Amino acid sequence: MPRNAPPKVEPSKEPESPAKLSERDGAPSQSTPNPQKSFAGPSTPPRPSAAPVRSSAGSESREPPQAVKSSGYLSRLKNPKIPLRPKVGDVIPVEEVEKLRQLHQQDIAEKPKVASEPAKSTPSSQRRKKRYGRSKNERDKLLAQGPVVYSVPDQLADAIEFGSQSDRRANQRVGRQRNGRPVGRYLMCVQVRDDVTQIAILEGRTLIEHYVARESDNQYSIDGNIYLGRVTNVLPGMEAAFVDIGTSKNAVLYRGDVRFERDDIEVGDRNVRIEQLLRPRQTVICQVTKNPIGSKGARLTQEVSLPGRFVVLIPNSNSYGISKRLPDDERKRLRRILDDVKPEGFGVIVRTAAEGSSPDELKRDVARLKEIWDKIETRARLAHAPTLLYREPQVALRVVREEFNRNYRGIVIDDFELYEEVVSYVSAISPELADRVEYYENASKQIPVFESYHVHEQLHKALERKVWLPSGGSIVIDRAEALTVIDVNTGKNVGTVSLEETIHRNNLEAVEEIARQLRLRDIGGIIVIDFIDMLIKENREDVMRAFRAALARDKTKTHVYDMSQLGLVEMTRQRVSEGLVEAFSENCPNCGGRGIIFDQVLLRDV
Structure with a gap:
């Protein structure tokens, strides 16, 4: 052997x-x-x-x-x-x-x-x-x-x-720590000047999102507010109703956003019409889902929801749900907890931020939101329409509620009053992250917070029409009333292998930058992208896969269609508020926003 x-x-x-x-x-x-x-x-x-x-x-x-x-x-x-x-x-x-x-x-x-x-x-x-x-x-x-x-x-x-x-x-x-200090991918910078508050979110050193709010503009930040409104007009042909909520322009309430009990409607037809649900001078409790943009008024819904840190509370509903972004084992754990914390007569949606949260944290969040709704109902019974029943927190607290988590290495604020509010708010919702909020003193630092973190440089580039790519190519962004058009060009990119390979790599660079610019500029509505034509089918499919993967990091709802034979990609992105360019600009008094001036000499003889 x-x-x-x-x-x-x-x-x-x-x-x-x-x-x-x-x-x-x-x-x-x-x-x-x-x-x-x-x-x-x-x-x-x-x-x-x-x-x-x-x-x-x-x-x-x-x-x-x-x-x-x-x-x-x-x-x-x-x-x-x-x-x-x-x-x-x-x-x-x-x-x-x-x-x-x-x-x-x-x-x-x-x-x-x-x-x-x-x-x-x-x-x-x-x-x-x-x-x-x-x-x-x-x-x-x-x-x-x-x-x-x-x-x-x-x-x-x-x-x-x-x-x-x-x-x-x-x-x-x-969250992760190194030498006792938090380590994260993201950083939030808040700069306050006069009545303007700006919030920049950095991934590493790259600016990926920007928020701006003006205290003097009451119409800019009414998204999420709850009003007691009065119906002024019902349009059966549009399946909509106009509601006076106290703003300069009446808001619109569409048929699909009207809440009703089918037992209360005496009609044989299964499709209930809006004139059967609403009538002029009727008072309704409604919530703003979209800010007024341009000549359009705000959009309303009667499906009121109160967002919290971990859950979203839906009054007068029995439905519940859990974020699909959570893993299956975490969804099962939260579903067991949800059966105990869900109050009677309320719907609950568990947010992605609830991952790893304890039952006590969820109970406190639900109890706080339920208390807010009780106050809203009490005020609605005593108030006269139109009136504001509930105002969403200011933009800084709202962004902290939606974005700030263990993946952030900190929040830097240059206004002491706002700093104290944010510390108090974070201590209430996430005490373990309160020490990551930092006060930035401009007097001692000698330079503004945006300049210290190189935000102002990237912000100025985001306001330009043309954006350069790393290899020398470029994208050009033009916004019209109906849609936004993005054109991809090779520019200075001449490549080294072949024309098809050069175009393929240029388009791959473009999809990453386009996804970033959509988030940074907050471009919504219909978007058409003109990629450079590629002959090989596999290259076109590769570009579309990379584009969808880049858009997956965007929390705003998007939908992308396949590339057409002309190399065009159509997509939609949910529009919630004005974009970055609109927030920092106004129409030209000479051309009225068209970008051209007519020749008055030729017009005299016409």
Whole structure:
């Protein structure tokens, strides 16, 4: 028999001993310790597995319960009540779960340190890998793994996984840290000048989003406000009604946004018309879903919703939902919590920010929103239309509520009064992130906060019509009343391989910059993109995949259609408010915004 061959094992009808089982599974036997690695185990051999033993007739001695697999090798070796090789029919007592977790922590502490550079493979290590199926370093990694549960009852699974899940959620809420300081991809800069508040969001050093609000302009930031309005006119042909909410222009309420109970409508037709739901001078509680833009008034809905940090509360509704961006296991956990925190007569939508949140945090968020709605109903009964019932927080607090999370390394604010408001708000909704809010003192820094973080440079470039690409190409953005047109050009990009490859790479650079400019400029509505024509079908598909992947980082709802034969891509992006260019500009008094001036000399003779 060869020297390196493993010893033969005689077949036996008796159950194998734990030592043989452990040796077969890749761990050294206790009877023959491995000099390369010592396993700390009890002095007495572990008890045999609790798997059902078959008689000579082949029948089982008892009914097998549910299958359980748990723990690493050392943890099972130290706990004789847990089998070394669990099979169908093995049972782990619930009272041993806590001991199992403690033993696992001891395994990690007692495990010898592994060298940073693994030793070269020797004949002995090759023999170990051949015998046990794993090398020494691979076994060391497996020993550091925590308890794993594949199929157990819900109570036992929750008990075993409670410690690791709670630690993971706590780390998610606090975020990553380096040398005691938070580490994140994003930074929020807030600059206040007179009555204008600007908020810039940086990804690394790149400006990706910008918000601006003026306190003197009451019509600019009414999105989310709740009003007690009065219907002024109902237009059956438009399936809409105009509602006076106290602004200079009447808001519009479409048929699809009207809330009603079908039992209250005495009509045989299934399609209820708007004149059957609303009448002139009727008072309605409605919420603004879109700010007034240009000559268009605000858009309303009767499906009122109150957004919070973790949930969105929907009064007079029984529906509930969970964000699709959350993983499946987190959605299941939140669904169990939602059954307890959801109040009667209210709908609840769990937001993406609720990942890792505790039941108490969700309960506090729901209770706070329910208290706000009770105040709104009380005021609506006493007020006369039109009147404002609830105002959304100012833009800084609203952006903090929607955006700020553990992925941000901080918020920098140059106004002390606003700084105190933000600290108080963050302390109420996310106390573990309150220390990331920083006051930026312009007097001591000597330069404005936007200039310090190079925001002003990128902001000026975002107001230009042409944007240059890294390889020398460019995109040109033109906005009209009906749609926005984006043209892609090669510009100075001459390439090195072939014309098709140059165009392909130029278009790939363009999709990344277009997705960034759509977010930064807050361009909404219909958008048409004219890419450079590509002959190869695979290149066109590659560009579309890259474009959809780049748009996936945008929280605003978008829909992209396939590329046409002319190389045009049509898409839509939800329009919520005015864009960046409109916020920083006004129509030219000479041309009225057309960009051209007519020749008055020629017009005299016409």
